[in-house]
Amino acid sequence: MSRRMPPMETVGMALTTLRTNRLRSLLTMVGIVIGNASVITLVGVGRGAQGLAEEQLSNLGANVLFVVPGNNDTRRRGVAFPRTLVLEDAEAIAEQVPSVKRVAPQISSSQVVQLGARSSTSSISGITPEFLPVRSFEVSKGRFINAEDVKAARNVAVIGPDLAAKLVPTGSVVGQPLRIGNQSFQVVGVMAPKGAVFGSNQDGNTYIPISTMVTRLTGRDPTYGISLSFISVEANDESSTSAAKFQITNLLRQRHDILRDDDFAVRSQKDALSIVGTITGGLTLMLAAIGGISLLVGGIGIMNIMLVSVSERTQEIGLRKALGARSGDVLQQFLVESLVLASLGGAIGTAAGLGTIALVATLTPLPASIGTSTVLMTVGLSGSIGLFFGVVPARRAAKLDPIVALRSL
Known part of the structure; x- marks a missing residue:
């Protein structure tokens, strides 16, 4: 009866195979390296852009409001603001709004x-x-x-x-x-x-x-x-901002004789931060998706190379099975090879991405950075991709008939 090969022995054989074909292994990892580096870099730059925007907005002050002319339709269409605010409006706000x-x-x-x-x-x-x-x-x-x-x-x-x-x-x-x-x-x-x-x-x-x-x-x-x-309006304190916004809106509606469709808008730092957060969050997500596509392409590359490897190693697989190796051992070895390629490529790509982020943060105003959880998730994702795309070649190798495989000797 054939015995199951110990896991460490399987890992050792997989590593030996990868070292024997160094050039092929390196070329197979390129897609994962580029994918991981892209994800890390793009997410880091996206977070840096968000951080820079929030830093600039924080300079405005947490209790500062901006009253701008024009209605919502003109702002959406990009039409120049009509001049609906006059100096008397500012004087009325200063005199009649208690929260200001x-x-x-x-x-x-x-x-x-x-x-x-x-x-x-x-x-x-x-x-x-x-x-x-x-x-x-x-x-x-x-x-x-x-x-x-x-x-x-x-x-x-x-x-x-x-x-x-x-x-x-x-x-x-x-x-x-x-x-x-x-x-x-x-x-x-x-x-x-x-x-x-x-x-x-x-x-x-x-x-x-x-x-x-x-x-x-x-x-x-x-x-x-x-x-x-x-x-520009300064509220009494940060807790008064909402009250000031409400009072200014009501006052200007009365002064402008407005029933609906305001010809002005009152914006706070929180409003601006919310808009910036939505935009930069969507941008970061889009950039991460682009990097994810690169990872997907790298996974497909691993699958293709491993399929070629199965074809080239038919004799080796047949000989191993004839000597008592089980289909599960062969399956495990090819999965380990795919996992090692993807994980190693992910680690190299992560290092390259972190280096790029450090370079961007040093040479540009963007405070590019990335969280540890995102780094670990990206490395784990690259390993998962290696396992996922390694299943098909591994199953094909495991199903090879040793008799048929040995005929090619």
């Missing part, structure tokens, strides 16, 4: 700024002094716009650090004349670095009094109402 601490109206446009022979395109924001605490910005040099600047509509400007470096590479920019459009301004301050918010670099912006923006740059007559780009 500060309000910062803003008008924005893009223009060329020039200092001496150097010029650059900058986002020009007409703001009030409340902008600084509401948006958690800081001034690194000089001062910020104050109430007297707004009241007198002075031609003063505060610029971002990137813009300051472009216009004055060496020396101080504070006190120097700055030309915006056909108006001359004096630089009174430079902002501290802030980075990107909503994909826009805040360090290249220019800030001027909102009254100056209206009367000198936009040419609007303030007696007919000052149309705003948006209103």
Whole structure:
């Protein structure tokens, strides 16, 4: 009676076979290596993009709301926002909403700024002094716009650090004349670095009094109402955010005489984080699916090579069976070979993916990273794929008739 081969002996024979055919084994693992590296890298980069977006949004402040003009239909269609918000709306929010601490109206446009022979395109924001605490910005040099600047509509400007470096590479920019459009301004301050918010670099912006923006740059007559780009609102604290949002919505509906179809929207950091999380989560899932396809292709490659191996090793299989090996032993050996190829390829691919993630995190702003559970799951998945796609070749090898196999000797 034939005896069952000990598992360790089966593993030893499988490893010996793989070492004997090193080149074939390496080429068979390529698909799994690429698949695993793709999954690890793509998921890590996807999580990095999500982390970067959340980090930028966290700079806005947990208790900051944004009131933007336009209704839901215009936002969905990508139509430019109609100017439905006016300065009086911002003043009403500050005076009548008890859950609100500060309000910062803003008008924005893009223009060329020039200092001496150097010029650059900058986002020009007409703001009030409340902008600084509401948006958690800081001034690194000089001062910020104050109430007297707004009241007198002075031609003063505060610029971002990137813009300051472009216009004055060496020396101080504070006190120097700055030309915006056909108006001359004096630089009174430079902002501290802030980075990107909503994909826009805040360090290249220019800030001027909102009254100056209206009367000198936009040419609007303030007696007919000052149309705003948006209103930043700081709630009393994070727990007051929902109440502030509700109260602002009701107040503006009354002021705009709206029964339905708001011509504005109130957005919080949580709303933005939810949208970003949905988008980046879907993106990460899609990237993982692409990497999964690569793993699937690698599994098919293992099956094909193992089928070829069965055909080439017909004599070996017949001889083993003639010497007493059972069909289960042959089945086990081929499954072990497939498992070793897939697991080893998965480990190599995982190492390559982790290396790529580290490189991305070092060379780019993306904080690319991946959890230990995802790494273990990916390695386990590659091993499972090896077992799954190794079943067909293993069963074919196990079913070979030793007599028929030995005739090929």
